[in-house]
Structure formats: C-alpha cells, structure tokens
Amino acid sequence: MGEKIVLLDEAGQPTGTAPKAESHHKNTPFHLAFSSYLVDAAGRVLISQRAHHKASFPSVWTNSACGHPAPGEGLREAVTRRVRSELGLDVRDITLVLPGFVYRAEMNGVVEHEWCPVVRARVDEEPVRDPDEVEAFEWRDWQGVQALVHEPGASPWFIEQMEHLVKLGPPLEWEQADEGLLPPAIRW
Structure with a gap:
C-alpha cells in the first residue's frame, strides 16, 4: 500500500491523502512534512546527507531527519x-521550534x-543510518551547522530554516513555540 502524505490547503487544513511515492514530481501538491534537528548533550547537531x-x-546535506506525518499521526509520534x-535513534525532549515553516x-x-514544522530533539547515542535514506552524517558544533548554509550541496529547506534558527541562538537554548501555530492538519 505504501506511505501516504497528508494534503493541505493554503490554511493548513487537510484536504485528503495521496501516496508519497507518486506525489513528488514537477507538480507536487502542498502537503504536510517536518524537519528535525537532533542535538547531543554537548550541543552538537547531527546533520545528514540524503x-x-x-x-x-x-x-543534499541537511538537518538531521525529515519526514511526513502519516494520516492521523501526531507530530511527536512522526x-x-x-x-x-532513518538513524536508529530514540529521541527525547522534542521541542517545537518553527511551527509555521x-x-x-x-x-x-x-x-x-510543504508546511514543514521544525523541531529539536535530544539524543544520547550514535546514529546507525538506514542506507536507503541517509548516505552520510556528521556531528557539528553550532558554528559548523551555520557554515553549512554556504557549502555546496546544502538543501534549500535547510538554508531557509537557518535564516530563522540562527536568531534563536544555540540549539540547546531553543524554546518551545506556540503549538497553536501548527497547521490544523496535525496535533502536537
């Protein structure tokens, strides 16, 4: 049957679902996604190459992991x-950072x-990548993460997200955003 994505109208209301594999093309419909930034105890961020x-x-090199919430699935669950x-990691302390991205x-x-809420989560282990999803990964300090914006091969969504995230300070200082700013199609 395959993975399904949640289709959205411009206000973030769900309008239906579609098969993920068949939906990404030159006319991809507006849909729900998320981006995550995984942070270790030292404040380093895991970046990954698709x-x-x-x-x-x-x-492309990008944030730690991205995905699509399944129909009816909450953001933290997704x-x-x-x-x-993707990375064989268990997350904790999931924090909603950019609900309206x-x-x-x-x-x-x-x-x-995509309407792609951005979260930060804490991890305590080393990743074990799924080679079907992740080519490579590396831990970077906050300055190194910011430098990725200027490196060839950075994903466009990462570059746009960083415009907002650098204003929030280092990742361990990112505060919980208002859950009410999430699209109506997903619960926290």
Missing part, C-alpha cells in the same frame, strides 16, 4: 518514528511544497 539514489533531492527508522523548492524537476 542517500544518492533518492528520487527527491538526492545527496518525529519519533522517522528518526528511529512553509517552503517550496525544486531540484532535477522534482518539487517539494
């Missing part, structure tokens, strides 16, 4: 599921058009 063979945005699947980007004829 697998080279992925259909959308292969090989983050927990996807981080465990929306972007549109294109690469190789494939468009991403």
